[in-house]
Amino acid sequence: MSALAVIGLVALPAEAATAVKVQYKTSASGAQADQVEPWLNLVNTGTTAVALNTVKVRYYFKAESASQQYRFACSWAVVGCATITGTFGTISPGTATADRYLEIGFTSGSLAPGASTSDMQLRFYRADWQRITQSDDYSFGAQASYADWNKITVYQSGALLWGNAPAGGNPSPSPSPSASPSTSPPPGGNNGVVFDDFSYTSHTDPNINAHNWTIRTNQGGPGIPGATWPASNVTFPTVSGSNKALQLKSVTDGTSSGTQQSxxxxxxxxxxxxxxxxxxxTDTPTTGPDGDHIVQTFFTITPLNQDLDPNYSEQDFEYLPNGGWGEPANIMYATSWETYRNEPWLAVNTHTANRISYAGWHDLVLQVSGGEIKYYIDGQLFATHGGDYYPETVQSVNFNLWFISGGLVGSSTQRQWIQQVDWFYHAKNEVVAPATVIQRVNNYRTAGTSWVDTVPAS
Incomplete structure (x- = not known):
C-alpha cells in the first residue's frame, strides 16, 4: 500500500493546473539543536493562482517521548508571520523517523503562477526547552541553501500537491495546537485598578514605597557593565501648571564608572x-554630545530564574532615538518575549518596529487579554502578538533608561538623558480602549485623585 493511501489523502492528477512545490533549508544543521528551524519557500509551479488559506505544509519528525510537547514560532517571513499558523499532529503507529508532524497553514494571501512566498523562517522547540535530536527526523536535512525537498509535503484542500509522506499510520485528523494559554476572555468589570499621577516630592518620599513602587539601586543589567543606578537620578519635576511627572535621568562619560542609569x-x-x-x-541629550545608543522604556516583566525559563515573560515599548542593535537611527519597538538565554545568546521573542522619531509626549496602551497582546501608541494599533509570547505568570511594571553596551559615542564629555512619565494606569482583567483610558485618567485628575491601588498583591 502506498504512503498516500495509508494517510488517507488523495493525489491530484499530474496534469492538474494547480501545482506547488516546497523548497527547504535550515539554519540549525546539527544532529542536535535547541530548536528545529525549517526555513521554507513555497513556489507555485502551476498555471492557476493558489489561495494560501487552502494550503497546508507538513514537516515530519520523531518526538523525544510520547508525552513531549512542542511549541511553534515564526521568526520572520516575507508574507508576514501574522499570516502563518503552526500546529502539531501525531502519526500512530509511527515510524523510526516520524510519529509527529508540524503543519503550517496560512490565514490569507495568494500565490500567482510562478510566484513564491520567499523566506519563511520557522522554528519549533520542546516546551521544556531541552535539546532536540533532529538527525533521526524524517524531514530534516543539513541543507544550507534552498532546494526542492520532497520529504516535506504540501496539500491543498486535502489533496497532495508535493512530496512524499512517511509510510506510517494515519495522522490525527485535526492537528493539536501547540500549548498556549486559554483564549477565553477574562471577565470584565471592576476587578481592581492602579492609577498614579506621580505627585511625589523626591526620591526619598515615603509614599513611593507605600504605593508599591521601588527605585532601583542595585547593579546589574541591562546596559553598561559596571554602571550604577543611583536613586537620586529619579525626580518628580513640575511639567505643566502644578502637574508633576516621574523623571528618569541617565548620564555617561563613556566609561563604566562614569555611567549612571535609572x-x-x-x-x-x-x-x-x-x-x-x-x-x-527624547531624541537628544539635555547636555553633552549626541549619538549614544540609549533605550527609553515602558514594560512589564516576569524575572528570568534560569536560562530559557518557561515562566519568563516581557512586553516592551522600547524607543531608541539613535538606533542600536544594528539599527542606524530612530526606531520604536514593541516586543513580546517567551524566554531567553544569555550564553550563548538565544532570544525567543517577536517584535514590531517603526523607524520614525517619537520625541515628545505619547500615550502608550498595552492590552493583554484572550491570548492576544495589543500595543497602541496615541490611540493607534501598533502591534498585535500572541501565541507562545502571551504571558503566563504575574509581572511587574517598569520604566527604565539605559545605555546599550558598546553603543556609546567616543567622547569623554559627560552627557545627560531624561525620560518622563506623566501617569500610569492599569485595569485588571479588563480591556480598556485607549480613548477610555484617557477619559478615566482625566476623571481622576478632575476629582483630585493622585493615587489609587485596588489590585490585590499576588
Whole structure:
C-alpha cells in the first residue's frame, strides 16, 4: 500500500493546473539543536493562482517521548508571520523517523503562477526547552541553501500537491495546537485598578514605597557593565501648571564608572488587563554630545530564574532615538518575549518596529487579554502578538533608561538623558480602549485623585 493511501489523502492528477512545490533549508544543521528551524519557500509551479488559506505544509519528525510537547514560532517571513499558523499532529503507529508532524497553514494571501512566498523562517522547540535530536527526523536535512525537498509535503484542500509522506499510520485528523494559554476572555468589570499621577516630592518620599513602587539601586543589567543606578537620578519635576511627572535621568562619560542609569518598578502582581502610561521620549541629550545608543522604556516583566525559563515573560515599548542593535537611527519597538538565554545568546521573542522619531509626549496602551497582546501608541494599533509570547505568570511594571553596551559615542564629555512619565494606569482583567483610558485618567485628575491601588498583591 502506498504512503498516500495509508494517510488517507488523495493525489491530484499530474496534469492538474494547480501545482506547488516546497523548497527547504535550515539554519540549525546539527544532529542536535535547541530548536528545529525549517526555513521554507513555497513556489507555485502551476498555471492557476493558489489561495494560501487552502494550503497546508507538513514537516515530519520523531518526538523525544510520547508525552513531549512542542511549541511553534515564526521568526520572520516575507508574507508576514501574522499570516502563518503552526500546529502539531501525531502519526500512530509511527515510524523510526516520524510519529509527529508540524503543519503550517496560512490565514490569507495568494500565490500567482510562478510566484513564491520567499523566506519563511520557522522554528519549533520542546516546551521544556531541552535539546532536540533532529538527525533521526524524517524531514530534516543539513541543507544550507534552498532546494526542492520532497520529504516535506504540501496539500491543498486535502489533496497532495508535493512530496512524499512517511509510510506510517494515519495522522490525527485535526492537528493539536501547540500549548498556549486559554483564549477565553477574562471577565470584565471592576476587578481592581492602579492609577498614579506621580505627585511625589523626591526620591526619598515615603509614599513611593507605600504605593508599591521601588527605585532601583542595585547593579546589574541591562546596559553598561559596571554602571550604577543611583536613586537620586529619579525626580518628580513640575511639567505643566502644578502637574508633576516621574523623571528618569541617565548620564555617561563613556566609561563604566562614569555611567549612571535609572529604573523605577512596581511590585509583581499584574497579568491580564490593560496597562497604560503617558511617556515623554527624547531624541537628544539635555547636555553633552549626541549619538549614544540609549533605550527609553515602558514594560512589564516576569524575572528570568534560569536560562530559557518557561515562566519568563516581557512586553516592551522600547524607543531608541539613535538606533542600536544594528539599527542606524530612530526606531520604536514593541516586543513580546517567551524566554531567553544569555550564553550563548538565544532570544525567543517577536517584535514590531517603526523607524520614525517619537520625541515628545505619547500615550502608550498595552492590552493583554484572550491570548492576544495589543500595543497602541496615541490611540493607534501598533502591534498585535500572541501565541507562545502571551504571558503566563504575574509581572511587574517598569520604566527604565539605559545605555546599550558598546553603543556609546567616543567622547569623554559627560552627557545627560531624561525620560518622563506623566501617569500610569492599569485595569485588571479588563480591556480598556485607549480613548477610555484617557477619559478615566482625566476623571481622576478632575476629582483630585493622585493615587489609587485596588489590585490585590499576588
Amino acid at each position: 529604573e523605577v518598578l512596581h511590585q509583581r502582581k499584574f497579568l491580564e488587563g490593560t496597562y497604560a502610561a503617558r511617556v515623554f521620549f
